Amino acid sequence: MTYAVVYASATGNTKMLAEEIRRARGEEICVYFGTAGAEIPEADLVFAGFWTDKGDCSEELAQFLDSLHGRKVFLFGTAGFGGAEEYFACILERVKGHLASDNEVVGTYMCQGRMPQSVRARYEGMLQQNPEDERMKAMIENFDRALEHPDQEDLERLRLAVEKL
Numbered sequence: 001m002t003y004a005v006v007y008a009s010a011t012g013n014t015k016m017l018a019e020e021i022r023r024a025r026g027e028e029i030c031v032y033f034g035t036a037g038a039e040i041p042e043a044d045l046v047f048a049g050f051w052t053d054k055g056d057c058s059e060e061l062a063q064f065l066d067s068l069h070g071r072k073v074f075l076f077g078t079a080g081f082g083g084a085e086e087y088f089a090c091i092l093e094r095v096k097g098h099l100a101s102d103n104e105v106v107g108t109y110m111c112q113g114r115m116p117q118s119v120r121a122r123y124e125g126m127l128q129q130n131p132e133d134e135r136m137k138a139m140i141e142n143f144d145r146a147l148e149h150p151d152q153e154d155l156e157r158l159r160l161a162v163e164k165l
């Protein structure tokens with residue numbers, strides 16, 4: 001079964017997942033590996049990867065998903081906020097919304113991904129202005145947890161998900 005891996009990754013987290021998929025499935029039957037925008041050859045299975053941008057995938061990946069018809073698609077992505085499967089499920093529903101109904105989603109996977117240090121600095125600034133802001137404290141805690149991800153366990157879970165397809 002041939003496959004293509006098409007991803008958008010601004011800071012490298014989603015690219016790590018894309019590389020794990022290629023390792024798991026083998027290079028021989030990979031017809032395309034790279035970012036969206038190029039001409040993608042026909043493949044039996046399309047792995048489409050996204051980083052979460054305001055609760056959805058980024059525009060370039062949305063455009064790519066929009067162009068797919070009659071394909072088997074495995075969606076994978078990373079998000080800065082982790083820990084809740086419901087949150088991931090919500091994002092995935094939105095991302096699936098970019099796919100025409102003649103495609104088949106054969107699987108999904110999401111994990112947390114680290115965010116740039118500038119984000120923490122912004123949170124810190126807001127906490128300084130309002131030191132009792134519990135929500136901001138939680139955001140900083142989440143930021144620090146995200147620094148570890150994607151970790152080996154995230155990659156292993158992804159590998160298991162794509163090997164069984």
Ligand SMILES: Cc1cc2nc3c(=O)[nH]c(=O)nc-3n(C[C@H](O)[C@H](O)[C@H](O)COP(=O)(O)O)c2cc1C
Nearest residue numbers: 009010011012013014051052054055078080081113
């Ligand atoms: C402009 C911008 C918007 C973001 N929006 C969200 C969001 O709505 N929800 C979320 O969980 N993470 C959000 N993030 C965090 C990224 O999705 C996360 O760090 C992701 O792992 C980045 O993946 P990449 O390294 O492949 O680009 C946002 C990051 C940026 C820069």
